[in-house]
Amino acid sequence: MSTAFMRSRRTVAIVATGAAALLALTACAGGGGNAAGGSKFSFLVNQENTTIPDLLTSLSTDQCKAENDAQPLEVETVPQTQLDQKLQLLAGQNALPTQYAAGNAPALTKELAKGGQVLDLKKTLTDLGVIDKIQPAAISTIEQLYGGFNVLPYQYNIEGIWYNKKLLSDNGIQVPETWDQLTAAAAKLQGAGVQPFSASGEQGWPITRLISGYIFRDLGPDALQKVADGEAKLTDPEYVAAAQAVADLGTAGYFGQGVGSIDYDTAFNTFLTGKAAFFYMGSWALANFADETANQIGSDNIGFLPFPSVTGGKGDASQTPANVGLPMALSAKAYNDNTGKWLTCIANNYGAESLSKADTISGFTVDGDVQVDDLTKLVQDQISSTKESVLWFEALFSAKATETSQKNAAQLLTGATSPQDFMSLVQADLG
Secondary structure, eight states, X not given: OOHHHHHHHHHSOOOOTTHHHHHHHHHHHOSOSOOSOTTSEXXXXXXXXXXXXXHHHHHHTTTTHHHHHHXXXXXXXXXXXXXXHHHHHHHHTTOOOSEEEXXXXXXXXXXXXXXXXXXXXXXXHHHHTOGGGBOHHHHHHHHHHHSSSOSEESXXXXXXXXXXXXXXXXXXXXXOOXXXXXXXXXXXXXXXTOEEEEOOTTXXXXXXXXXXXXXXXXXXXXXXXXXXXXXXXTTSHHHHHHHHHHHHHHHTTTTOTTGGGOOHHHHHHHHHTTSEXXXXXXXXXXXXXXXXXXXXXXXXXXXXXXXOBOTTOSOOTTSEEEEOSSEEEEBTTTOOHHHHHHHHHHHHHHHHHHHHHHOOOOSBOOOSOOOOOHHHHHHHHHXXXXXXXXOOTTTTSOHHHHHHHHHHHHHHHHTSSOHHHHHHHHHHHHO
C-alpha cells in the first residue's frame, strides 16, 4: 500500500452510515441462499487499494493455483466513499461477496457480524489448522477494534518512537525507557540546540498518539475502552494528566517552531534530514526510510523505541500500539469448502508474499527465507514478541470526536488550549 493511501485512511473523518438500519435490512432479507461467492472467490475491495488484489492475484497463479482453479478469484472494486453503502445493500440481499473490504469504521463490521454476515475467523482458522499463521498481536488488535476476530490482517502496523542514534550518542543520551528519561533527553537535546521531536500538528493524530501512549502506560491497556464504555471520562484527572504531560513538551518548545502548520511530509523530512531526534510514527514509515533520496541520515542511524513506561503506571512497554491498515472480512453465508482451501493457502503464503513482493508487513507469519533490511527485521521482531496490543487515541471515538481531537491537538502544544479544555472538547463530542 502506498504511503499516500495510508495517510488518507488515517486522516479522513470516517462515519459508518446507516448502521442502525442495517440489522433491519438483514432481518428482512430472510435466510435465502442468495449469497454471493459460490463457484467464485469473489472479492469486493475499495478501488484505492491495489496492493491486496495484486498480491492475491499473484498467489492465484502460483502458490494458490489449485485453489484458484477450483474457485477462481474475481475482483470487483468500488470507490471507498461508496463502500459502506454497497456493503449495506449487499448485506440486505444476503449477497455479500466471499471476501470484502471492511467498512470505513469498525461499527459497520460489528453490525454485519451481529446479523450473521461475517465469518468467525478464530473458529474457522482453528478448524482449518492455520490459526498459528496469524500473529497473536494482530489478533489482539482486531479483537479490540471489532469485538472479535472478524477481519484478516493483510497489513499490520505497529507504532512507536523512531530515533536518530547519532544525535543521541553525540549528546551522551541513552535510549530512554521511561517517560521521565524521555523528557530528560529532550531537555538535554534542546539545551544543545537540537530539536527533540518532529510531529505534524496539521494532521493532529501524531500528537494525540502521544496522549494515548501516556494513558495506556499510566492507566493500563483498557483505559480508553473504559471511556468508550462510559466507565470513565477524558475529563477525569488521571486522563487530563496525560494531556498535560504532552502539553508540557510543547510548552518547553520541544517540537520546534510553528508545529501547528507542519504537514505530514515536512515532519518526515525534519526527521530524515537529521533536524530532530525523536519521531512518533507507525511501521509504514519503513517505505520512507527505504527512500535513499529522502533519508539523509541513513537507515543504519535509525532506531525504534517502544512507547516508554510511566513510573508507577499500570501499563508497560510490551503493550504495543498497533492498527490494521487494510482490514478484510469474509462472508459467513458465502463460505464453503473451496473457500476454506483458499483461506488456508492465504494463511500459509500471504505473509511472505506481502513482504517479498510489496515490501509490506502483514499480520500473517512469514514462512520461508525472505531477505529484509535491518529496520524491517526490527519491526518483525517487535510484532512477534508482542502478545498484547493497544489502540490509538481516537480508535473507539465517534467521527465527530475524532475530528475535534485532531483539530485541537496542535493548540494543546502551543498553549492555546489547556489540557483540561482539550479533553473537555473531545469528551463533549463522545456523547
